[in-house]
Amino acid sequence: MKPLILYIFLFLHPLAIFSQSQHFFWEGFIRGQNGIETVPNAHIRVFSDGRLFLFAADDKGKATIRYYRPTETDTILVTSVGYKPSKLSCNKELLSLNEIKLELDVYSLNEVLVNPSKKRKTLKLGNTATFSGGSFSGTFNMQRGLLIKYDAIQGKILKIRYYIKSSLGEEMRYCPFRVMIFDMDTINNLPGNNLLDDYLIVSSSSKKNWFEVDVSQYNIELPPKGVFVGMEILPFEYYFSKDMITSERHTIKGAVIRSNGETKKGDLSFFNSINIGMAKNSKKSESCESWTRHLNVIIGGEWKQITYSKGNFLINIEVEKTD
Numbered sequence: 484m485k486p487l488i489l490y491i492f493l494f495l496h497p498l499a500i501f502s503q504s505q506h507f508f509w510e511g512f513i514r515g516q517n518g519i520e521t522v523p524n525a526h527i528r529v530f531s532d533g534r535l536f537l538f539a540a541d542d543k544g545k546a547t548i549r550y551y552r553p554t555e556t557d558t559i560l561v562t563s564v565g566y567k568p569s570k571l572s573c574n575k576e577l578l579s580l581n582e583i584k585l586e587l588d589v590y591s592l593n594e595v596l597v598n599p600s601k602k603r604k605t606l607k608l609g610n611t612a613t614f615s616g617g618s619f620s621g622t623f624n625m626q627r628g629l630l631i632k633y634d635a636i637q638g639k640i641l642k643i644r645y646y647i648k649s650s651l652g653e654e655m656r657y658c659p660f661r662v663m664i665f666d667m668d669t670i671n672n673l674p675g676n677n678l679l680d681d682y683l684i685v686s687s688s689s690k691k692n693w694f695e696v697d698v699s700q701y702n703i704e705l706p707p708k709g710v711f712v713g714m715e716i717l718p719f720e721y722y723f724s725k726d727m728i729t730s731e732r733h734t735i736k737g738a739v740i741r742s743n744g745e746t747k748k749g750d751l752s753f754f755n756s757i758n759i760g761m762a763k764n765s766k767k768s769e770s771c772e773s774w775t776r777h778l779n780v781i782i783g784g785e786w787k788q789i790t791y792s793k794g795n796f797l798i799n800i801e802v803e804k805t806d
Contacts, residue, residue: 505726507553507573512582513540513561521545522585525563526697529573532556536659537685539697546583549686550659551727561585562700605641608633609712609799610771615692615760617793618648621716621775622754623731628663628674628713629798630772638802640664640703643696643712646760646797647687658727659686660714660757662696667709673786674711674774678703692760705802711774712800716756728755760797771795 513525521544529536532554540546548559557573566585571577609631621627643662662683668675679701687694722728733755764771773795776786 506549506551507557509546509548509573509577511546511580513544513546513563514582514584515566516584516586518582518584522563522566524697525561525566525585526700528560528562530558530560531573535681535683537662537683537696539695548577604804605801606636606638606804607644607799607801608636608710609644610762610764610795610797611799612762612764612794612797615646615648615762615793615797617761617791618758619761619773619789619791619796620754620756620758622777623716623719623722623756624778625756626663626713626715626776626778627759627796628665628711628774629796630667630672630674630709630711630774631800632667632709632770632772634708636705636802636804638705638804639699640701640705640710640800641697641699641803642801643698644799644801645694645696645714646692646762647694648692648758648760648797658722658757659684660716661685662698663711663713663715664698664703665711666706667711669708678706678710699803710800712798713774713796714757714759715778719756730755761791761793761795762797763794 513522514520515522521540523540523542523544525540525544525546527538527540527546527548529538529548529550531550531552536548536550538546538548553573555574559571559573559577561569561571561583563585565588567588569583569585571580571583577583609629619627643664662679662685664678665674666676666678667673679698681701683696683698685694685696719728719731723731731754733753734750736750761773773789773791774786775789777784
């Protein structure tokens with residue numbers, strides 16, 4: 484009888500796990516104060532011993548929070564337009580809940596003029612192809628990014644969208660990476676100044692290939708001539724020490740290999756890192772260039788443009804126009 488009771492308790496209790504040496508996991512809903520309606524696309528920030536993790540609820544208000552090496556003092560901050568921010572202790576408060584309730588933020592009509600008919604003008608810049616025609620794995624401890632060029636566009640960057648494609652399995656699809664945003668060095672045509680103050684580490688929890696990172700809270704103005712957005716794949720030791728992966732490379736034995744018009748079978752070996760989708764730029768996309776940089780100074784350390792038959796990195800940004 485006891486095993487049955489334990490099973491029922493675990494089934495009804497929110498899916499939450501806390502381990503000092505392993506990981507933190509919580510899954511539940513973001514709701515309004517009445518506990519009935521859900522709050523879609525709420526923004527969640529986790530502060531953990533100098534690290535920052537970013538998550539977001541889906542369009543039904545469901546949120547999944549998962550990160551490694553938690554501490555007793557970790558906190559989360561949940562925000563959404565029209566609601567007051569909610570700050571909770573991860574270990575002492577969040578793990579006892581199966582939902583997070585947000586209080587409506589009431590504005591005075593004498594102070595704020597609300598015009599519901601006015602819509603925000605947004606546009607997407609970058610590689611806006613719908614599907615990828617391939618993927619790029621690269622190596623660990625590497626930065627990959629897309630240089631997006633444009634003219635006469637003013638606005639703020641709302642979101643960065645990455646197409647995460649796992650060619651060799653699912654184990655690296657949900658692993659964390661660092662978000663990068665640079666302005667454009669117009670003299671050398673290279674990534675310039677870092678526009679993101681936080682060391683922002685994000686992790687996808689969705690089964691969908693497209694992963695959106697909401698950066699609207701940082702109020703990043705779109706640089707005049709171009710912006711460089713991308714990801715930094717962390718060192719292999721980071722993922723290995725946290726039991727995310729077991730090997731640096733992944734090998735497919737007896738794979739069909741097509742090269743120079745010939746087809747043969749052989750062993751394919753790839754770095755077991757996060758794969759970013761690649762696709763041809765659509766006609767509506769702005770001019771794009773894919774760049775990489777190895778952070779290991781023994782290998783390189785300089786930005787290099789790459790060309791690939793499948794096109795450019797499948798990354799784009801959503802911008803709110805202000806002009």
